[in-house]
Amino acid sequence: MDDWLIAIIKVVCIWVWVLLIAVVMTWVERRGAALIQDRPGPNRAGPWGLFQPLADGIKLFTKEEIIPTKAQKLLYIMGPLLFSVPAFSAYAVVPFGDKIILGGKEIILQVSDVNIGFLFILAIGSMAVYGVILGGWGSNNKYSILGGLRSTAQMVSYEVPLGLALLAIVFVYGTFSLRDISLAQQGTFLGFLPNWGIFKQPLGFILFIVAAYAEANRVPFDLPEAESEIVSGYHTEYGSMRLGLYLFGEYVNLVTISGVIVALYFGSWHMPYIDLGAYLGPISWGIVSFCIFFLKVSFFLWMFVWVRWTLPRFRYDQVMGLGWRGLIPLGLFNIFITALFIQLTV
Amino acid sequence: MAIEAYNGGGWIATKLEWLINWGRKRSPWPLPFGTACCGIEMMCALAAGYDMARFGAERPSFSPRQADVLIQAGTINLKLAPVFKKIYDQMAEPRCVISMGACASSGGVFRTYATLQGIDKLVPVDIYIPGCPPRPEALLQALLMFIEKTEKSQPITHKKYSDLLVGT
Amino acid sequence: MAKPVVKKEYTLSERIYLWEILKGMKLTWGHFWFNFKACWRPGPHTIPTCWQYPEDRTREISPVFRGEHMLQKDDKGRETCIACGMCAKICPAKCITIKKGKRKEGEEDKYAAKTYPAAFEVDLLRCIFCGFCEDACPKNAIVLGQNFELARYTKEECILDKRKLLMNYRKAKEEGKLKPPRKRVPVVPAPPKPEKDEKADEGAEAKKGKPAVAGKAKKKPAEKAESNEKEE
Numbered sequence: 163m164d165d166w167l168i169a170i171i172k173v174v175c176i177w178v179w180v181l182l183i184a185v186v187m188t189w190v191e192r193r194g195a196a197l198i199q200d201r202p203g204p205n206r207a208g209p210w211g212l213f214q215p216l217a218d219g220i221k222l223f224t225k226e227e228i229i230p231t232k233a234q235k236l237l238y239i240m241g242p243l244l245f246s247v248p249a250f251s252a253y254a255v256v257p258f259g260d261k262i263i264l265g266g267k268e269i270i271l272q273v274s275d276v277n278i279g280f281l282f283i284l285a286i287g288s289m290a291v292y293g294v295i296l297g298g299w300g301s302n303n304k305y306s307i308l309g310g311l312r313s314t315a316q317m318v319s320y321e322v323p324l325g326l327a328l329l330a331i332v333f334v335y336g337t338f339s340l341r342d343i344s345l346a347q348q349g350t351f352l353g354f355l356p357n358w359g360i361f362k363q364p365l366g367f368i369l370f371i372v373a374a375y376a377e378a379n380r381v382p383f384d385l386p387e388a389e390s391e392i393v394s395g396y397h398t399e400y401g402s403m404r405l406g407l408y409l410f411g412e413y414v415n416l417v418t419i420s421g422v423i424v425a426l427y428f429g430s431w432h433m434p435y436i437d438l439g440a441y442l443g444p445i446s447w448g449i450v451s452f453c454i455f456f457l458k459v460s461f462f463l464w465m466f467v468w469v470r471w472t473l474p475r476f477r478y479d480q481v482m483g484l485g486w487r488g489l490i491p492l493g494l495f496n497i498f499i500t501a502l503f504i505q506l507t508v
Numbered sequence: 509m510a511i512e513a514y515n516g517g518g519w520i521a522t523k524l525e526w527l528i529n530w531g532r533k534r535s536p537w538p539l540p541f542g543t544a545c546c547g548i549e550m551m552c553a554l555a556a557g558y559d560m561a562r563f564g565a566e567r568p569s570f571s572p573r574q575a576d577v578l579i580q581a582g583t584i585n586l587k588l589a590p591v592f593k594k595i596y597d598q599m600a601e602p603r604c605v606i607s608m609g610a611c612a613s614s615g616g617v618f619r620t621y622a623t624l625q626g627i628d629k630l631v632p633v634d635i636y637i638p639g640c641p642p643r644p645e646a647l648l649q650a651l652l653m654f655i656e657k658t659e660k661s662q663p664i665t666h667k668k669y670s671d672l673l674v675g676t
Numbered sequence: 677m678a679k680p681v682v683k684k685e686y687t688l689s690e691r692i693y694l695w696e697i698l699k700g701m702k703l704t705w706g707h708f709w710f711n712f713k714a715c716w717r718p719g720p721h722t723i724p725t726c727w728q729y730p731e732d733r734t735r736e737i738s739p740v741f742r743g744e745h746m747l748q749k750d751d752k753g754r755e756t757c758i759a760c761g762m763c764a765k766i767c768p769a770k771c772i773t774i775k776k777g778k779r780k781e782g783e784e785d786k787y788a789a790k791t792y793p794a795a796f797e798v799d800l801l802r803c804i805f806c807g808f809c810e811d812a813c814p815k816n817a818i819v820l821g822q823n824f825e826l827a828r829y830t831k832e833e834c835i836l837d838k839r840k841l842l843m844n845y846r847k848a849k850e851e852g853k854l855k856p857p858r859k860r861v862p863v864v865p866a867p868p869k870p871e872k873d874e875k876a877d878e879g880a881e882a883k884k885g886k887p888a889v890a891g892k893a894k895k896k897p898a899e900k901a902e903s904n905e906k907e908e
Contacts, residue, residue: 192566197711198704200725201556204564207534214564220531221576224663226600228573368694401573401600468708472700559726610769613831614801617769626801628831637827638800638834645729650827652730657829 164267172273173254180253184413187463188215194467222406230399234300241297241396242404246411248289249418255282256421257341258455259431260439262448271452272341279339280328283422284321287377290415291317294386294396297408301399309395312478313379313386319485320376320383326493327363327370330500331426334362340422344430348437356434359427365496367427369489374419376485379412381470385478387412420462424455428462431455525664532576532602533658535564536651539575541595544582546609546641553644563651572598577654578631579647583611584624596631604657606650607633610640737822739855742805744823745798745836746844748816748854754788755842757796757817763809771802772809789815796838800826810858821845822853 189204189212196203204211229238259271276282291314298310335343347357355361376383386395397408424430431451439447476484538560542550554560554568569575572595584592596605607627610616613636615625627633634657635650689695714723720731727735750756764772777794779787786792809818821844828834836844848854 192561194708196559196561197715198708199556200707200711200723201559201561202715202723202726202728203559203561204566205562207564211562214534214566217531217534217564220528221535224528224531225576225602228598228600397574398571399573405574468701468704469697472704473697556725557727558729562728610801610804613834614799616802617804619770635827635829636801636831636834638803639824639826640804640806642826643824645727645733646824646827648729649825653827653829 168267168269169273172269172271176253176258176273177250179258180250180414180417183417183459183463184410185215185219187413187416187467188218188409190463191467191470194464195471198468198471219406222403225402227402227404230302233302233399237296237300238399239300239404241293241300242400242407242411243293244296245290245293246407246414248286248293249411249414252283252286252418253414253421255279255340256418257344257425257430258421259448259452261444263444269448270341271448275339275341277337277339279337279341279343280331280422280426281338283418284325284328288318288321290411293411297400298396301396303399306396306398309386309398313396316383316385316481316485317377317379319482320373320489323369323485323489323493324373324377326490326497327366327373328426330363330366330493330496331359333497333500333504334359340425340430344425344432347429348432350435356429356432358429358432363427363496363500365492365499369493369496370423370427372484372489374423375466375469376481378415378419378466380416380466382473382476383481384470384475385481416463416466417459420459420466423462424458428458430458521664525662528663529658529661533655536577536604536654536658537575538565538568538577538579539570539572539595539599540568540579540581541592542579542581543584543588544609544611546581546612549641549644550579550581550608550647553647558644558648560648560651563648563655565651572596573600575599576602577604577606577651579606579608580612580627581608581641583616583618584627585622586624587622589624589630592627593630602658602661602663604634604654605631606635606637606647606654608637608639608647608650609642610638613638616640737824741822741824742807742810742820744800744821744826744844745803745809745841746819746821746848747796747838747841748819748845749842750788752785752788754786755792755817756788756815757793757813758789758815759791759793759796760814762812762814763818766808766812767803768806768808769802769804771799773797773799793838796841798836798841800834800836801831816857819855821848821855823848 192214193203193211204214207214207217229235254273255276257270257272257275261268261270263269294313294317295310298306298308298313301307331343332338335346337343337346343359347359349357351357351361360367375381379386387397397405400408431454433454438450442450538554540547540550540554542548552558554565565577567574572578576599578596578599580592596603605627607613611618611623612627613633615623617640619625624630635653637646637650639646711723716722720728721734722728727733748756759774759776761774761776764770764774773795774793774797775795777792779790779792783792805820807820810820813819818841823844826834
């Protein structure tokens with residue numbers, strides 16, 4: 163009974179936390195974009211425009227909801243749901259801190275520690291592709307179809323390099339579970355480098371980050387959502403809160419991907435050289451590990467915004483070329499090199 | 509009971525109305541329908557010099573379903589008029605039309621057989637901005653007027669809804 | 677001479693693109709950091725490149741800016757407009773409507789000349805703010821001022837009648853934003869035409885010297901035929 167209660171509390175906490183981060187991300191995106199572009203950005207809605215996401219949410223809730231007459235109703239309604247729900251559920255296996263000891267019970271700060279860890283994330287992430295394609299098809303609009311198909315092609319083709327980079331991680335750590343990989347990133351290796359994934363798998367890290375940008379439909383791969391820039395690709399026909407779900411689901415996706423990157427490559431909750439777990443008490447270690455993880459995740463979220471306003475958009479053939487002719491051979495090469503290293507050193 | 513009948517709503521209705529109006533006025537997503545020279549001034553207002561994103565108009569969307577404010581900047585010819593009307597019809601309520609410049613408000617210099625003499629022949633216009641082209645500050649003033657108008661609107665306690673609100 | 681186009685192949689680091697991304701990110705970080713620090717400055721004009729209307733009206737407007745119209749009065753407070761209709765005639769958008777009124781006995785201190793406009797309407801929604809009316813006015817009465825905040829809720833508010841035009845003048849005078857009076861370009865007499873000896877050419881020139889009026893264009897080939905015959 164206690165375990166159920168703890169699990170439910172964790173689920174609710176994580177859900178609220180991810181929602182909050184996504185909401186704050188919209189604000190960070192707007193202010194960050196504005197400051198990079200030499201302009202102030204929203205500054206009316208609250209001090210420094212902090213209530214701008216709230217205003218957007220209220221406005222989207224109170225707008226008229228239109229379902230086009232010739233749209234296929236079921237697909238039209240399922241689209242945004244299939245896009246945002248997997249984004250939330252993929253966070254179930256991402257750790258957000260080490261364990262915390264409350265009332266004699268040791269609680270790991272992760273909703274569920276399945277031993278297929280990031281395979282689960284890959285599988286759930288593939289469901290998001292359905293959300294896009296159903297939204298595009300169900301809208302009965304040629305621009306939506308084009309946007310949806312392009313997005314699908316892009317997301318599907320970049321799942322291969324994602325998987326290849328993750329495969330190399332499995333070679334190195336021998337496990338799929340994100341918690342075990344996070345625990346293994348303690349200490350140093352080669353004497354001075356922290357034991358983080360990025361130092362053991364530099365090429366894998368680059369592959370993973372590029373594929374992650376493509377999976378999240380973020381610039382430079384944001385063809386689907388701002389495709390002709392004239393009409394908005396697969397969410398052209400969506401207004402009101404369905405659009406809100408699409409936009410929101412995108413930010414939640416970002417949070418999940420950042421969480422995975424930090425957990426696999428950046429030493430989830432470990433400080434670089436200091437082993438804080440030995441110094442701090444059980445409760446404060448839980449809180450501190452959570453803060454460290456969150457700091458790293460926010461750095462990557464900021465990176466997403468930063469790169470968005472630095473790079474122009476890739477052309478569609480460049481995107482496909484990069485995915486199939488650039489990243490996949492690199493991924494295979496990475497696996498080969500990793501296997502060779504492990505064979506020679508172990 | 510008498511006071512509620514006078515202004516159509518009690519405390520909850522008016523506070524909720526204030527919240528809804530606040531949300532709508534702080535986030536007017538424009539549909540920049542720029543057809544001619546006024547479009548350049550509109551781009552100038554959206555860009556870094558006079559930032560329209562300060563008022564929340566950060567996401568100019570070209571899809572009418574997602575936009576609140578249709579900024580008509582430029583001449584509309586008779587050839588484009590049905591397209592324009594279609595785009596206006598596809599917008600979701602509550603919507604607002606800002607007619608920017610002389611050509612949009614009244615046909616401007618072009619009193620010809622091919623130019624639509626003002627978009628108010630097709631759609632109800634909320635704000636007119638004279639000028640050829642109007643300065644970007646004039647467009648920002650129009651946006652501020654839209655914000656004022658939204659503040660005063662009554663989505664819940666308007667007369668046509670107030671008979672549903674007896675007792676709140 | 678055309679400039680030769682040098683076609684450079686991409687270097688390896690450019691093709692990999694990662695280094696270029698990092699260089700770009702360094703540039704944007706510089707912008708972000710500068711503007712972030714600038715945001716904390718006092719006053720409405722914080723970021724140097726953004727004029728944050730409506731609090732920040734510090735952008736300089738040129739003194740010859742063509743904004744909202746106004747009807748000027750002279751030093752004694754009399755209206756200078758004589759309702760000649762030059763501005764209405766030259767307006768490309770035909771937005772000015774004038775009704776003439778004659779000055780009566782006791783109105784010497786209201787109107788400067790014998791005629792005055794009983795009704796003077798400028799339709800701001802048609803006006804293209806070219807300034808031709810200002811250039812055409814012989815008495816420097818109608819002038820385009822500095823006001824550009826012209827957005828209104830209804831069409832009727834955008835038609836300026838004489839009362840509003842005079843009020844614009846009064847407001848501009850109070851704020852000190854009047855334009856200095858336009859210097860009249862002095863009329864220089866045309867230089868004398870050079871004299872010629874031959875009579876035939878004089879005759880031809882006398883006929884060619886007639887003003888080119890539109891209705892008489894058909895006669896020109898006839899005149900040229902006549903003068904050709906004469907020369908031959």
